[in-house]
């Protein structure tokens with residue numbers, strides 16, 4: 001039987017590392033569809049979402065899958081506010097190639113938001129609820145915690161000078177037209193077009209890297 005001291009240490013460690021190891025399945029990064037997640041991680045996400053008042057069947061009704069939490073993040077260009085931003089290595093490398101290609105075509109792409117932890121996503125939703133927003137409205141703006149593509153380190157919100165961040169007017173920009181034509185070459189895809197099955201508002205700024213989807217010319 002473990003001593004009380006050992007048990008207490010285990011509890012302290014468990015509190016310090018909230019499901020980190022459970023969320024970090026050693027699966028290939030940025031797959032098209034997330035693999036099934038460990039039961040402990042799923043239970044933790046569901047418990048937090050219950051505490052936010054998210055209906056238990058919300059994710060299933062919106063075709064959402066629980067995402068792994070990224071680890072081993074690398075820095076990408078600072079965002080439009082000067083904050084550090086991170087993605088997992090293959091996504092960061094692809095982003096770098098895409099930004100360089102856009103620049104050669106006279107398009108300046110900028111980052112707005114890359115990796116966001118489960119805890120931060122939970123905070124974003126809770127903050128809206130605290131301001132009196134309904135959970136339904138909050139979840140049309142922020143992904144359900146645990147289900148956000150930003151949690152994987154594979155997604156990036158993009159902008160270009162002269163356009164407000166995370167605003168649908170971005171789809172009127174030359175940068176958006178460039179992305180529509182070229183992003184897939186670098187493995188980036190628009191996740192939430194108008195009328196998407198997830199019930200999210202149209203997000204022309206949100207692009208996700210999918211491993212293996214870049215075409216050969218991305219090596220240029």
Ligand SMILES: [Zn+2]
Nearest residue numbers: 155156157206
């Ligand atoms: Zn986004």
